[in-house]
Amino acid sequence: MSSTAAGEETEEGSQTAAAVELLSRTVMEISGLPEFRGPMRSSCYDLSRRVRLLSPLFDELRDAVRDGSISGLDVSSLGSLVDALVSAKELLRSVCEGSKLYQVLQYEEFASKFQEVAEHIEKALSDIAYDRIAMSEEVKEQVELVHSQFQRAKGRINSPDTQLLADLSLACNVKFAEPAVLKRLSEKLQLRTINDLTKESAALNDMVIVSDGNPDEHLEEMSFVLKKLKDCVVTENPISDVPENKPSLGKLKFPVIPDDFRCPISLELMRDPVIVSTGQTYERSCIQKWLDAGHKTCPKTQQNLSHMALTPNFVLRSLIAQWCETNGIELPKKQGRCRDKKSGSSSDCDRAGVYLLLQKLENGSRDEQRAAAGELRLLAKRNSDNRVCIAEAGAIPLLVKFLSSPDPRTQEHAVTALLNLSINESNKGSIVGTGAIPLMVEVLKNGSMEARENAAATLFSLSVIPDNKVTIGKAGAIPPLIDLLCQGSPRGKKDAATALFNLAIYQGNKVKAVKAGIVTHLMKLLVDHSAGMLDEALAILAVLSSHSEGRTAIAETSPIPILVEVVRAGSPRNKENAAAILWSLCTTDVQQLKILKELSAEETLKDLSENGTDRAKRKAGSLLQLIQHATEA
Structure with a gap:
């Protein structure tokens, strides 16, 4: 070789x-x-x-x-x-x-x-x-x-947990989520202790750092849910994670401030933490004073800053607020060593820029109005500070006015800007108070597909407040929402279904939806697997089945075989809803119970009574009793 x-x-x-x-x-x-x-x-x-x-x-x-x-x-x-x-x-x-x-x-x-x-x-x-x-x-x-x-x-993807998705959606969109929902989330996500939640907070913080100033659009709602989960965990187990030989923080007279909650410059508890380009977090006023003095480096790491933007650390701010509440400490209103008169407001919002956009929206040319509405839409999407700032500047009445704009793109921007603003709870009342709901319904009827989808999403957001459910129903929103449910894009159908589900919680809207023919369309969605709307259709039908007119309309569509098949082969959440509908039908209609019995559904119901969710077990057990009584009779 x-x-x-x-x-x-x-x-x-x-x-x-x-x-x-x-x-x-x-x-x-x-x-x-x-x-x-x-x-x-x-x-x-x-x-x-x-x-x-x-x-x-x-x-x-x-x-x-x-x-x-x-x-x-x-x-x-x-x-x-x-x-x-x-x-x-x-x-x-x-x-x-x-x-x-x-x-x-x-x-x-x-x-x-x-x-x-x-x-x-x-x-x-x-x-x-x-x-x-x-x-x-x-x-x-x-x-x-x-x-x-x-x-x-290859090609086989595990199905998501629909119950988990539904609970997370509820926790994101409802201000006061039920404790049972938060407890399920805590268990399924295995965020059961303060240590678990601290790790989750750190993970979200890392997402902000690697985003280079452009955090994920879901970050704020994740922070919102994380705070709710922390409230839930503290309530359920306030001294978990504390070693037995040490007193709980709640019992310490002077609790030690966690290092992560202190500003590296002032060493004091942070009130308004922000992230610089190196990924370090500081109290806003302290780092702003450092930058105003002409420094272009990170005080902690001495690295050069690639840009001077300050990104709010929503997750850390939420955790600090929760820590203060748990320990009976008032969140500091100022950081004495760092703050001076030049440090400015804690808000990221460019108020002067917002006022300039409003002037263009009110007095500019059509192109300027379209551009201004688009910029407000993006600003309102960015963060909570902007949503407060834009509303305080008086943007809501102007944006509501442009819901009737003859320019489709301007109308889309106005609808979506209002959708983003409605995320802030206090803005919901302002939007409704300026007469937005009837105009939003008109957009839902006649706007572009994007405008209709975002109008549906806005109506859902506003309907979180109980009184608004009545107002939206009276404004005639339900028929066009049903049209969007049938004819919209996949996203539009989801938005419409979410809005209809929330509106149907109010009894008067159940009647409106039934009279508008929603049941026929929902039953079609149950058998059209390509539509991908089975979860939503069952959830709405379950709500409608609690009303006599809803039950009558459902019964007219020969639903029992379809519902039994869902109970047999559906997801846990869908089995639960199908069983609830069957129970509503069979307790008030002997004919429906007879059909259920003829289908020999006992084994399917018995399996559900043993292996379903808690609610599904109860409904299945009640149905089995009904069948047994009917047999004995």
């Missing part, structure tokens, strides 16, 4: 040895990850388990490299497997360390990442020439098993 060939063989051998070593180390690192928790637990567990099952293969490869018994194994195929497993490790680590709330909201995105990694590993395993590796039959069988598992996993 020539020296050149020997050198190439030695180099290839060292590359193979390095790849095998990296594969083994990566599997060890995956095995050492913390217990998987939260909404992606099942996907994490499946991926981790399959990767760990490959360990015997890598042990055999290590022995073969040591003995020199590998002949002609393609190093690039091992490199591809290394890349795939490193991607798996990074994904698993990001989920372990990441925000559980974000994983629920972006479930499809995370599920897609798990799919990509599984496909990458499957392809890499396919490219390895196993006949060139001296390994036992037992290991070969195990590798084949793992390979087949990855093959089956």
Whole structure:
């Protein structure tokens, strides 16, 4: 053998040895990850388990490299497997360390990442020439098993927990969520203790840091839910996470301020924490004074600041407020050492800029008005400070006026700006008070698809206040919402369904919806699986079935076979709603009970009474009793 060939063989051998070593180390690192928790637990567990099952293969490869018994194994195929497993490790680590709330909201995105990694590993395993590796039959069988598992996993995505999604939606959109909803969220997300919530807060904070000043659009609502969960956890278990040999914070006369809650400049408790471009958090007034003095570096790290923007740290501010409340401490109104008259307001809102936009909206040309409405829309979406500032500047009456704009784009901007402003609870009353609801209904009837969708979403937002449900129903919103439910885009249908569900909680709106023909359309959605509206349709029908006219309309559509099939094969939440509808129908209509009995639904109902949600168990048990009484009679 020539020296050149020997050198190439030695180099290839060292590359193979390095790849095998990296594969083994990566599997060890995956095995050492913390217990998987939260909404992606099942996907994490499946991926981790399959990767760990490959360990015997890598042990055999290590022995073969040591003995020199590998002949002609393609190093690039091992490199591809290394890349795939490193991607798996990074994904698993990001989920372990990441925000559980974000994983629920972006479930499809995370599920897609798990799919990509599984496909990458499957392809890499396919490219390895196993006949060139001296390994036992037992290991070969195990590798084949793992390979087949990855093959089956391709294109198969775990379904999201619909109950979890519904609870999170409720917690995001309702100011005072029921304790039972928050408790379910806390359990399912495994955010049960103060330590869990602190880690979740840190994960959200990391999202802000890596966003480079453009945080995710869901950040504010995640912070909103996190505060509610913390309230719930503190109420349920106020001294959890505290070692037995130490008093709880609530019992300390002078509780120690956590280091993360102190400004690195003043060392005092932060009132208005903000993030600079290096990712460090400071009290706004302190860092602003530092910047006003001409400094262009981060005081803590001494790194140059890439920009001077200050991003509000909503999550930390919420946690500080909760900590103060728990410990009976009044949140400081000023930070004496740092604040001076030049430090300005704590709000991020450019008031002068907002007033200029309002002037253009009121007196500008059509193009200027369109542009001004668009900028207000974006500003209102950005953060809560802007929503307060824009409303205080008097924007709501002007935006309501432009709901009747003949320019479709300006109308879209006005509707969406009002939608964003309505996120603030105090703005809801101002929007309704300026006569927005009848105009919003007109947009819902005649606007562009985007305008109609956002009008539906705005009406839902406003209907969170009970009195507004009546006003919106009287304004004639229900028929056009039903039209959008039937003819809209997928997003439009979801917006319409959400609004209709919330409006139908008021008894008078149930009658309006039934008379507008909603039941026929909802029953069609139950059997049209391509529409993807089964969850929403069942939820609305369950609400309508509590009213006599609703029950009559549902009964006229021959619903029993469809509902029994949902009880048999639906998701836990859909089974619950289907059972509730069946119970409402069968307790008031002997004919419906007779049909249920003829379908031999007892076994299906018995299974639900044993394995369903608490509410589903109760409804299924009551239905079984009805069937038994009817049989005895």
